[in-house]
Amino acid sequence: MQTLLRILRFARPLRGVIPIYTALIILATIFSVINLTVLIPLLQILFDQVDVAEYSELPEFALTTDYFKSLFYTKLIALREAKGKMGALYFLCGFIAISVLLANIFRYFSQLILAKVRVRVIRNLRTAAFQSVLNLDLAFFTNFRKGDTISRITTDIQDVEQSVVSSLKVLIKEPFLIIGYLGALVTISLELTVYTLLLIPAAGFGVSLVARRIRKWATKSQESMGRITQTLDETFGGMRVIKAFNAVTTIRKRFQKEVDSYAQENFEIASKSNLSSPISETVGVVVLVIILIIGGRMVLTGPIELTASSFIGFLVIFSQLLNPAKAISVCMSQVSRGIASAKRVFEMMDNRPDIVEVEKPVAPKSLSNGIQFQNVSFNYGHEEVISTINFELRKGETMALIGPSGGGKSTIADLVCRFYDPVKGDIYVDENNLKELSISDWRDMIALVSQEPILFHDTVANNIAFGNPDSSISSIEAAAKSAFAHDFIIELENGYETVIGDRGNKLSGGQKQRITIARALLKDPQLLILDEATSSLDARSEQLVQQALTNLMAGRTTLLIAHRLSTTQHADRILVIDKGKIVEQGTHKVLMEANGLYSQLTRLQSF
Numbered sequence: 001m002q003t004l005l006r007i008l009r010f011a012r013p014l015r016g017v018i019p020i021y022t023a024l025i026i027l028a029t030i031f032s033v034i035n036l037t038v039l040i041p042l043l044q045i046l047f048d049q050v051d052v053a054e055y056s057e058l059p060e061f062a063l064t065t066d067y068f069k070s071l072f073y074t075k076l077i078a079l080r081e082a083k084g085k086m087g088a089l090y091f092l093c094g095f096i097a098i099s100v101l102l103a104n105i106f107r108y109f110s111q112l113i114l115a116k117v118r119v120r121v122i123r124n125l126r127t128a129a130f131q132s133v134l135n136l137d138l139a140f141f142t143n144f145r146k147g148d149t150i151s152r153i154t155t156d157i158q159d160v161e162q163s164v165v166s167s168l169k170v171l172i173k174e175p176f177l178i179i180g181y182l183g184a185l186v187t188i189s190l191e192l193t194v195y196t197l198l199l200i201p202a203a204g205f206g207v208s209l210v211a212r213r214i215r216k217w218a219t220k221s222q223e224s225m226g227r228i229t230q231t232l233d234e235t236f237g238g239m240r241v242i243k244a245f246n247a248v249t250t251i252r253k254r255f256q257k258e259v260d261s262y263a264q265e266n267f268e269i270a271s272k273s274n275l276s277s278p279i280s281e282t283v284g285v286v287v288l289v290i291i292l293i294i295g296g297r298m299v300l301t302g303p304i305e306l307t308a309s310s311f312i313g314f315l316v317i318f319s320q321l322l323n324p325a326k327a328i329s330v331c332m333s334q335v336s337r338g339i340a341s342a343k344r345v346f347e348m349m350d351n352r353p354d355i356v357e358v359e360k361p362v363a364p365k366s367l368s369n370g371i372q373f374q375n376v377s378f379n380y381g382h383e384e385v386i387s388t389i390n391f392e393l394r395k396g397e398t399m400a401l402i403g404p405s406g407g408g409k410s411t412i413a414d415l416v417c418r419f420y421d422p423v424k425g426d427i428y429v430d431e432n433n434l435k436e437l438s439i440s441d442w443r444d445m446i447a448l449v450s451q452e453p454i455l456f457h458d459t460v461a462n463n464i465a466f467g468n469p470d471s472s473i474s475s476i477e478a479a480a481k482s483a484f485a486h487d488f489i490i491e492l493e494n495g496y497e498t499v500i501g502d503r504g505n506k507l508s509g510g511q512k513q514r515i516t517i518a519r520a521l522l523k524d525p526q527l528l529i530l531d532e533a534t535s536s537l538d539a540r541s542e543q544l545v546q547q548a549l550t551n552l553m554a555g556r557t558t559l560l561i562a563h564r565l566s567t568t569q570h571a572d573r574i575l576v577i578d579k580g581k582i583v584e585q586g587t588h589k590v591l592m593e594a595n596g597l598y599s600q601l602t603r604l605q606s607f
């Protein structure tokens with residue numbers, strides 16, 4: 001119930017439509033009920049059973065069903081006197097036709113409103129879900145979570161739309177119809193209605209049992225869908241490796257396994273859902289038979305009086321009453337599935353980032369002294385990845401981090417960006433603790449060029465202006481020129497307006513990297529972080545990228561993570577990082593002379 005209310009909260013901007021919607025539904029219900037109840041006078045006219053004496057005078061006005069009933073009968077009898085039975089028949093048929101038409105017009109408009117609510121709820125929910133995920137820490141986005149999160153935002157929300165929100169139509173409209181029909185039943189015969197009401201709850205019981213089962217399987221099926229999405233994401237991202245390692249069969253088997261369990265779980269859901277309709281129908285017919293016996297007795301032997309036409313009218317209305325009741329029970333099983341999805345979406349939305357701003361953050365504008373690590377330690381779980389590190393990156397300086405893979409270099413860069421907070425110790429930017437700074441202002445001052453160039457499915461110009469959407473085309477071009485990217489960009493089919501494929505697959509590695517360098521140049525950052533930006537390139541591409549990087553680094557505070565020692569030789573200072581510690585530091589010359597890890601690595605590489 002709580003989950004349902006939380007979904008509905010996303011419809012909030014449309015609160016104003018509730019009174020209109022309610023009015024439309026009430027009108028639609030009134031006319032639906034009227035066109036069925038008119039059946040009774042119709043039968044009475046046909047079977048010549050109208051009591052003329054009872055309705056010879058117009059009744060006194062009162063807001064009761066009795067008044068309207070008497071009024072209707074008086075007019076009907078007057079009409080029959082004036083125009084004969086056929087005249088009365090025409091009148092009643094016309095009356096039914098008009099009330100059906102009106103009922104449907106009102107229903108149509110009410111559904112239109114509901115459709116608007118439905119699309120709005122889903123739009124708002126999806127936007128909010130995406131927004132909440134964007135706010136999460138980088139640490140959240142492990143490979144497993146990526147697929148799962150995509151599936152929550154796509155399929156789970158779609159499930160919510162198809163089940164919960166679509167069911168609203170039934171859950172809101174049908175109770176009105178039930179009340180309307182029940183009202184009509186009570187007017188015909190209170191006693192028979194009471195018997196009926198005693199029997200109906202039996203119908204609901206079986207269905208509620210089924211609904212619980214469905215919910216269990218729905219959760220499993222959505223988890224499977226998460227794993228399917230994850231496999232797809234990994235497969236398409238790693239297609240090159242999959243093919244090169246002849247791993248197509250392996251990956252196909254893995255996909256098959258997930259798809260199989262998804263199919264099995266959906267079969268379980270379907271078999272349970274399909275149970276709810278036969279159960280409710282069988283119980284419904286049993287109830288109807290019992291009412292036939294009780295009502296038939298009343299008509300035939302009393303003691304409670306009931307005319308045959310009223311009893312037929314009662315049965316017709318009762319059979320109509322079963323429809324909304326059945327629709328509600330079918331809907332409840334759908335809702336169960338949707339609620340399971342909604343819970344997964346909300347669970348994701350309830351994740352809170354650990355990296356948050358202090359209440360009154362300092363807004364840095366520029367870097368005046370540098371960045372200082374003071375006794376910084378960090379771990380991702382148990383093992384310490386950074387152990388009590390101290391260093392200072394001075395303004396304008398290029399500092400290289402070097403060392404064996406897994407030593408903690410990227411982690412240091414992540415700490416500088418405040419993707420993580422140190423477990424112990426502090427990082428200072430000038431005289432301010434990094435934790436005191438406004439996160440977005442600080443990141444505005446940084447440009448990151450990573451080993452794997454990250455490009456988006458968009459135009460070249462937009463990829464360069466990523467994060468700076470207001471940049472002029474001339475500044476974008478200037479950045480591209482400094483990054484040695486302009487020449488190949490203008491050769492592309494639409495120049496700067498060429499849409500590059502998913503993750504930039506239409507471009508070579510070096511070209512992609514030069515676009516990301518242009519992006520960094522356009523940002524004109526105070527601090528530049530280069531994470532092995534040339535390590536995956538061939539010699540020719542590397543040369544161009546290196547020239548582009550030289551332009552980018554000129555006079556800029558730079559933190560350079562490098563595998564290739566050739567790129568570090570011109571660094572002002574080199575920190576050699578191994579197992580989370582700084583094991584050596586100094587210039588290339590000093591470190592070579594020291595004959596430690598650095599000179600070892602250099603000799604290995606030149607060899």
Ligand code: ADP
Nearest residue numbers: 380381385403404405406407408409410411412
């Ligand atoms: P380097 O950049 O020097 O290769 P990293 O900083 O990437 O080293 O990694 C340091 C250690 O932290 C490694 O042992 C690595 O396995 C671990 N590590 C890196 N990122 C994560 C992460 N997101 N979750 C858990 N462990 C991680």
